[in-house]
Amino acid sequence: GAVVSQHPSWVICKSGTSVKIECRSLDFQATTMFWYRQFPKQSLMLMATSNEGSKATYEQGVEKDKFLINHASLTLSTLTVTSAHPEDSSFYICSARVGKETQYFGPGTRLLVL
Amino acid sequence: AQTVTQSQPEMSVQEAETVTLSCTYDTSESNYYLFWYKQPPSRQMILVIRQEAYKQQNATENRFSVNFQKAAKSFSLKISDSQLGDTAMYFCAFMLFSGGGADGLTFGKGTHLIIQP
Numbered sequence: 001g002a003v004v005s006q007h008p009s010w011v012i013c014k015s016g017t018s019v020k021i022e023c024r025s026l027d028f029q030a031t032t033m034f035w036y037r038q039f040p041k042q043s044l045m046l047m048a049t050s051n052e053g054s055k056a057t058y059e060q061g062v063e064k065d066k067f068l069i070n071h072a073s074l075t076l077s078t079l080t081v082t083s084a085h086p087e088d089s090s091f092y093i094c095s096a097r098v099g100k101e102t103q104y105f106g107p108g109t110r111l112l113v114l
Numbered sequence: 115a116q117t118v119t120q121s122q123p124e125m126s127v128q129e130a131e132t133v134t135l136s137c138t139y140d141t142s143e144s145n146y147y148l149f150w151y152k153q154p155p156s157r158q159m160i161l162v163i164r165q166e167a168y169k170q171q172n173a174t175e176n177r178f179s180v181n182f183q184k185a186a187k188s189f190s191l192k193i194s195d196s197q198l199g200d201t202a203m204y205f206c207a208f209m210l211f212s213g214g215g216a217d218g219l220t221f222g223k224g225t226h227l228i229i230q231p
Contacts, residue, residue, distance in 0.1 A: 042224075043222065043224050045221075046218035059218075095159075100211070101209065103219065105151075105159035107158050108157050
């Protein structure tokens with residue numbers, strides 16, 4: 001159990017376009033999901049906390065107008081990178097909280113902005 | 115804010131040996147969890163072991179065990195009888211637990227562990 005999926009697994013887009021990444025909990029309901037970003041050969045950095053039915057909470061330094069998060073149901077959170085630029089190229093990983101403390105991670109989405 | 119420090123960027127050991135990865139953290143909070151995650155080349159994050167801060171007993175999961183020293187804010191991972199499949203990046207992570215549930219994870223920079231045949 002506790003499977004988290006992400007779609008797409010990789011995406012290439014042109015500079016200035018928007019890209020949507022989906023994070024789904026397949027066999028459980030998740031009131032809270034988290035979005036992380038990982039640059040090559042670096043660690044994961046928490047971007048935001050996504051709560052079902054309410055606005056996301058962003059970490060300091062993360063532009064909320066650029067990284068739009070929507071958590072419309074108990075099994076789906078989406079991250080939209082708006083007006084993407086090459087510096088937004090990264091590996092984006094979501095996780096879903098099971099119970100009060102355990103997080104399970106999705107497989108990640110590799111974004112390349114040309 | 116919490117910080118997590120992993121001082122070993124890379125380690126290499128022979129298969130079947132025991133290896134210990136170090137991690138220290140800094141927090142003024144008392145209610146938290148600590149984790150070790152493994153990230154193989156596929157980049158899928160895999161939970162290796164977790165420790166509740168209020169528990170004095172060190173967590174163990176088969177070949178994996180931790181040495182949790184709360185006063186020293188140290189949380190090392192010991193891998194016994196290392197296997198080739200253990201080759202991966204290992205991240206130490208801190209999670210604050212508040213009344214509404216757990217916050218997001220704060221990760222260390224990671225240790226690249228290489229198991230040599």
